[in-house]
Amino acid sequence: MTCLYSPSQNQRGSTMQSIRYFSSDPVPLEMHKARTVQKLNLAPIEDRKAAIEGAGGNTFLLRNKDIFLDMLSDSGVNAMSDLQVAAMARADDSYAGSESFFRMAEAVENMFGTRYLLPAHQGRAAEHILAQAFVKPKPDSTAIMNYHFTTTKALITFLGGKVEEIVIPEGLKVNSDHPFKGDMDLEKLAELTAEIGPENISFVRIEAGTNLIGGQPVSLGCLRAVSEFCHNHGLLFVFDASLLSDNLYFMAVRDPLCAGRELVDITQEIGQLADIIYFSARKLGCARGGAITTNRFDLYDQMREFVPLFEGFLTYGGMSVREIEAIAVGLNEALDFEVINQTPIFVAEFSRQLQARGIPVVTPPGGLGLHLDAKAFLPHLSQDRYPAGALAAAVFVAAGARGMERGTMSEQREPDGSERFAEMELLRLAIPKRVYTLSHITYVVDRLAWLWENRDLVGGLRYVEEPEVLRFFFGRLESDSDWMDRLVAAFRRDFGGSL
Ligand code: F0G
Secondary structure, three states: OOOOHHHHHOOOOOHHOOOOOOOOOOOOOOOOOOOOOOOOOOHHHHHHHHHHHHOOOOOOOHHHHHOOOOOOOOOOOOOOHHHHHHHOOOOOOOOOOOHHHHHHHHHHHHHHHHOOOEOOOOOHHHHHHHHHHHHOOOOOOEEEOOOOOOHHHHHHHHOOEEEEEEEEHHOOOOOOOOOOOOOEEHHHHOOOOOHOHHHHHHEEEEEEEEHHOOOOOOOOHHHHHHHHHHHHHOOOEEEEEHHHHHHHHHHHHHHHOOOOOOHHHHHHHHHHOOOOEEEEOOOOOOOOOOOEEEEEHHHHHHHHOOOHHHHHOOOOOOOOOHHHHHHHHHHHHHHHHHHHHHHHHHHHEEEEHHOOOOOEEOOOOOOOOEEEEEEHHHHOHHHOHHHHHHHHHHHHHHEEEEEEEOOOOOOOOOOOOOOOOOEEEEOEEOOOOOOOOOHHHHHHHHHHHHHHHHHHHHHOEEEEEEOOHHHHHHEEEEOOOHHHHHHHHHHHHHHOOOO
């Protein structure tokens, strides 16, 4: 008997990496299709300017209805798979003991080999619990990390701790060919440990896919070395896996220590190297939530009490059980190479198209999104005029695309009130997973090419309302001249009645 569809045909894995083209250059190829879509609207440039002015020059304060392409973040806005949506229907509602939680715990154990799971409502909630448990409010309490993330640092300093960042020098170079710019400088780790004393180090934290330096990955060799150092010196090794899926892709394609290995084999090794792993499931797991996981009961026990105190009972931690189900499936899917390759290949293509036009970007391209180098894009703006924030506003006006400032605006002032100038002034155009297509990217490249030609028109911003903590979220700024009007006039001159 012949079968119309043979099971083996259905189960055969996709092989995007090995598809060759006959008549064109390779392009990133989506190995999924869209089945639910959301209509977009591109408002005229005058309305875009009014919207960003109404938002205090801050892209965080824009309303979605005014945005064409939302590239603010990939956080909580990645497209879910059919299997994730289906899993949500079997959510097991219960204050305590929900089966949904145990399915998520199983997925985490499958990924990292870790036995204990503490749920939290998102990544920073996990960071809050870590900071409550391990940051001591004494002058020398220090968390050492490859690089900080905004919420991580804010929570540690809020609870009286300090942060030291020791990414390798290549990590802070906007342009480099180092494949793992997020690696930690191991010599500095030894020096700092000797200087501060292990007893004053709350933990050593490595962030996968190092966000603020352009989504740059960490190598397995670095994780092994940091783990060994921490264990020889009685230090706690914490791994932020929020951006692990991009990092895992780069490990698979760039790291000789990972060549030919199954992704799950790599994540299981990471699970053995770190004492504690936490993540934002708004990124890893493509849903909305977060968690901390460990194999050590003593650490689990030290953190556990904070979950019901700040989040919710131990089997939901502030998350909806529907999201917990989606995370469980999303974590399994993050072990599929054809799923995790999507963002990095789109970022690489975005970067390639911009570099071909001479537009300054972070190289090598990382994960998460495209990172424009605002210092080089707007060299006439000093850092106290927030070049990355000004570029974010200008890109919104020119393209209706919303990016995120990742520069001085995102820093906290020094305790004496002086500005802390960021090491890099970046504008991130995030690529939420599976949401945008290549033609969206091509459109943004076109508008960026125009803006690059007209970059002299872009002026600075100044705060008119500046919150003390995480000021970039809801601070309000104004243009320091009439530059937005001049940008709109130039657009109308060049594009006529075009949107
Ligand atoms: N760690 C990293 C590396 C992150 O990128 C984020 C969030 C967090 C922790 C905090 O997680 O948002 O769930 O509380 N990054 C988002 C972004 C906000 O847009 O890059 P969260």
